[in-house]
Amino acid sequence: MNLKSLLISIFAICSMGLTENASASGRDPTLQPYSHLSLWNTAIGSGAQWSYPQDADTRDLRKWQIVINAGLWSVPIYTASPTDHFVYFKDTDNLWPVPDQYLRAPSGMTVAGPVVGGDHNLTLFDASKRWVWTYSECTTTNGALASGFQCGLAQQEDVCDVGLGPYSGGGVIRSWELKAGSIKHMLRFSLNVAALRSGPTWTTGLQWPAIHEDYNGPSAYKGNLLFGSTIGIPQSVNLSSFGLSSSGLALARALQDYGAMVRDANTCCLTFYAEAAAEGMPELNDMRTDSAKLLPYLSVLRNQSPSTPNGGGVPRQPTAAAIDPRICPTP
Numbered sequence: 001m002n003l004k005s006l007l008i009s010i011f012a013i014c015s016m017g018l019t020e021n022a023s024a025s026g027r028d029p030t031l032q033p034y035s036h037l038s039l040w041n042t043a044i045g046s047g048a049q050w051s052y053p054q055d056a057d058t059r060d061l062r063k064w065q066i067v068i069n070a071g072l073w074s075v076p077i078y079t080a081s082p083t084d085h086f087v088y089f090k091d092t093d094n095l096w097p098v099p100d101q102y103l104r105a106p107s108g109m110t111v112a113g114p115v116v117g118g119d120h121n122l123t124l125f126d127a128s129k130r131w132v133w134t135y136s137e138c139t140t141t142n143g144a145l146a147s148g149f150q151c152g153l154a155q156q157e158d159v160c161d162v163g164l165g166p167y168s169g170g171g172v173i174r175s176w177e178l179k180a181g182s183i184k185h186m187l188r189f190s191l192n193v194a195a196l197r198s199g200p201t202w203t204t205g206l207q208w209p210a211i212h213e214d215y216n217g218p219s220a221y222k223g224n225l226l227f228g229s230t231i232g233i234p235q236s237v238n239l240s241s242f243g244l245s246s247s248g249l250a251l252a253r254a255l256q257d258y259g260a261m262v263r264d265a266n267t268c269c270l271t272f273y274a275e276a277a278a279e280g281m282p283e284l285n286d287m288r289t290d291s292a293k294l295l296p297y298l299s300v301l302r303n304q305s306p307s308t309p310n311g312g313g314v315p316r317q318p319t320a321a322a323i324d325p326r327i328c329p330t331p
Contacts, residue, residue: 026324030079030125031176032185033132034163035328039209039309040170040186041320043257044301048311050234051300056224060195061231061298064270066291068173071279072113073271075121075134075172080104082127088148089135096166098154103133111138111149112276122149123169125159129327132157134169160328164209171261173251173274178283181246183254184320186310189231190264190271195223208305214265225262230301232259235316237297247283248290255294257316259301270295 027036034040051058086102087109104127111120120138125131137152155167163170171188198217199205206213210228214220217227233239233256244252251272254260260272272291278284303311322328 025326026328027321028129029132029159029323029327030077030129031174032320033125033157033159034170035160036320036322038162038164038170039261040163041184042186042310043315043317044232044235044259045308045311045313045315047303047308047313048232048235049302050232051302053299055300057195057197057226057229057300058298060223060225061191061270061300062295064192064195064268066295067269067271068274068284068288068291069271070274070284071276073118074273074276075112075123075169076110076276077123077125077169077172077174078106078109079125079129080106080127084127088141089133089154090141090148090150091135091152091154092150093153096153096155098133098156111135111140120151122151123172129324130159132159132169134167136167160323164211166212168263171263171273173272173278173287175275175278175281177250178247178274178278178281178287181250181283183250184258184317185254186230186258187254187260187272188263189260189273190266191225191262192269193220193222193265193267195225196221196262196265197224197226199227209261210263217265221265225300227262227265230259230261230304230310231298232256232301233294233297234299242290242293244290244293245283245286247287248293251287251291252294255298259310270298 084104084106087105088102090100091098105124111122119136122135122138124133133156135151135154138149141148141150153167155165157165171186177183198221202215202217203212207226207228213227239252274284
């Protein structure tokens, strides 16, 4: 056995032990990523200040049908095993480039549909569970070295970090959360360009924590909701009066307890995102049906800032559990 083969074998054995037991003493980041201090995992606080129904951005927010994407226009999420074959990934983005590389990946891994005109997203956790790659605008390739993916946008993130990079994959509703009837993190959403408002440029004047909007945002956005805004359901709203299914109530509670951050734009609606594997689940169907009941209560968080994350004050929910220290050692 040569040195390269020996090192790969040692890495596989070590990673396998970690992968099999990663949830034994802390949170599994492949199920709920990022630090317990991340905004994604921080509950709305008692100091939250919400918009009024007559505010222009609130009116723009509430005029669109709620859609929850999963099978199409969302993201498939994969976790590699130490024995998976290496797949080649090439990133063609020049602004925030990720090095071209070989990553272990499950066989049969595919990008999000539709095949024609889709965003072709893909999220991959490595076998150690320490790193996550988010890719978009991907096509499959059959190059001279190996079959793989060529993607227009990419980001590599440390799951122990806060997950607020330009293409971060936080805020997706997972299948296990639908089954559990509980979502303990902030959601991501996109909104019709007719409702969004741009900063002076596509990288300035945005609502914290956003660091950029769509490149064509300054010309495409025509509304009043500033890109990067956090929305939610104020705590004064009694969710128990809505007659919601268990998964509909999970969505409502997530919006009341954690809120949702606008991370993208579309030309149709107000869209939340569930992972691709959730398509066809009865819980997702119930959530979709109930979502219309929540629309009249969505409001804009007015004091989202670094000094008052999610409004500041006493959080509505306890701090998320720390990630398994074998993955994210305590500083």
